[in-house]
Amino acid sequence: MYKLSIDAMSGDLGSSIVVKACESFMKTHNDVELYVTGKEEELQSLKNISNIHIVHAPDIVGMNDGIMTVRRKKDSSMVKAVTLAKEGQVDGVVSCGSTAAFYTSAMLFLPRITGVEKSCLMAVIPTYNAKGVCMLDVGANAENTAEQLRDFAVMGNVYAQNIRGVSQPKVALLNIGAEDKKGNELHQETYQLLKNEDKINFIGNIEGREILLGEVDVVVTDGFSGNIALKTIEGTASLVMTMVKESLMSSLLGKIGAMFAKKSLSQLKKQFDYKSVGGALMMGFEKPVVKAHGASDEIAFENAMNLAYQMVKLDVVSQMKEGLNIK
């Protein structure tokens, strides 16, 4: 049996969507045991489902709590879920709480893969060609070394192969120009390391404007630049969609047009709604740590559970170790 701990309480929408996601997930998975952490009284409906264990956790790490709250709130659903992984009771963890707090919990309580200097955050970003692209680090670190970026590249590559089913993932370095001498010292050094890393298919630098084209599978970046890029994509996409809507509604012809085009536009908005895509992966820990977006609905949350399940079942962490030459 594969075992997952599920933080039921920390999301914006409370426990109800997590409960629904767990119910639905268990209908299709008979090889999984769930340890659901949260207020017992809110998890009653899970009580009679076989292979679900309720782990009472009276406290909640709020979306706006400082990251160090997790040190104090040992009885919170989030810290309990991570602790279960630390103690070996589960193989992976899922939460839709605050990214910063969840990442801090993992850093405090979960062992990193030996030999991996820095863990990081990976996001899967929707692209023009619908393939999607993995980008890491998107903000766990304010600064990285070239060796750390090489580790990120290897881990991202293993993820793309195993979870996204890309046979020879194209790995690129986010930089300010195509040539190998572009960027600062860090990026020049990383370029050379990636070029000489025979486990990955390094195709060179890409620039900010190419991220969303979907022509590469893994974008490697330091946490600072990656965070700027990710948030700039989110902000720009959401703003342009808002402006399309407002622009249509500002004229009578536009309004008529919008009426006819409503379905097309809302489909597109969905595709580009980074919030609903949610789900960041925390990479570099001994066990898969999956973050569903804070405003996840039950479908998004179940997707995050499925991702954790796949990661555990395919033993992706072991393959990352292999890629990193770690025994």
Add this chain to the structure above:
Amino acid sequence: MYKLSIDAMSGDLGSSIVVKACESFMKTHNDVELYVTGKEEELQSLKNISNIHIVHAPDIVGMNDGIMTVRRKKDSSMVKAVTLAKEGQVDGVVSCGSTAAFYTSAMLFLPRITGVEKSCLMAVIPTYNAKGVCMLDVGANAENTAEQLRDFAVMGNVYAQNIRGVSQPKVALLNIGAEDKKGNELHQETYQLLKNEDKINFIGNIEGREILLGEVDVVVTDGFSGNIALKTIEGTASLVMTMVKESLMSSLLGKIGAMFAKKSLSQLKKQFDYKSVGGALMMGFEKPVVKAHGASDEIAFENAMNLAYQMVKLDVVSQMKEGLNIK
């Protein structure tokens, strides 16, 4: 008389749009002399306009030439235009050639303001509220110090006040979180410098997703992050607009909708067409250096000329020196 040198040849569209822009510009400016550099035979129609001097330059720096081409091509329209500024014959320079080559020419041939360690590139980005925001550095430097970022902030501030008419520009630092301790050492140090700089109205950090909201007037950033942010905005905005169009055209109702909404959408596209906005300013030189976009039409080019004219007339460089405490 204010004197400007105009590179007529280096843009994607050749000299014809520059010729038209010069003709139109001179109809409304009788206090300007233009020195137009380029192939004499292509500039014949400017010959009889008073206050226009044609400076023959047989060579062209192509859009795809390496930046060091400018060292060899002393007889190019671009290098000649910059040289005229160096020699004191003109007060400002305008070109729509390759940004990298034009910036390199300025670096090679134009003096920097004494005391300014690094020059940089500033872009004016359209925002949701139509105010626009100045961002600098957007890619001239691969690495910057906190002191350099402070200089950028001061220069951006003077620009926003004088050219954009904002009385107390809000200046923000691009970072990966709002708190003063966010980011790497460079950003933490810059935060403190900006906070203590009484010549600017520093309002703190902003994140990538806030750039386009238009709530601040000047965004300060190192050249690496700024380039990532600028290109990510360009890529995302253009892609989302393309996807809106494709999404509409993929269904019959969408097509009908698009027909009615055509005008609204094309207005929006124009507003968000970063290419047509074009015009980056090279900051930190003794004379204004204005880059019109390579694919500029005559209107965009004339706008760039107008910007250079304003910069010269209002003596913005002197005010920057004052802001930087440079005599």
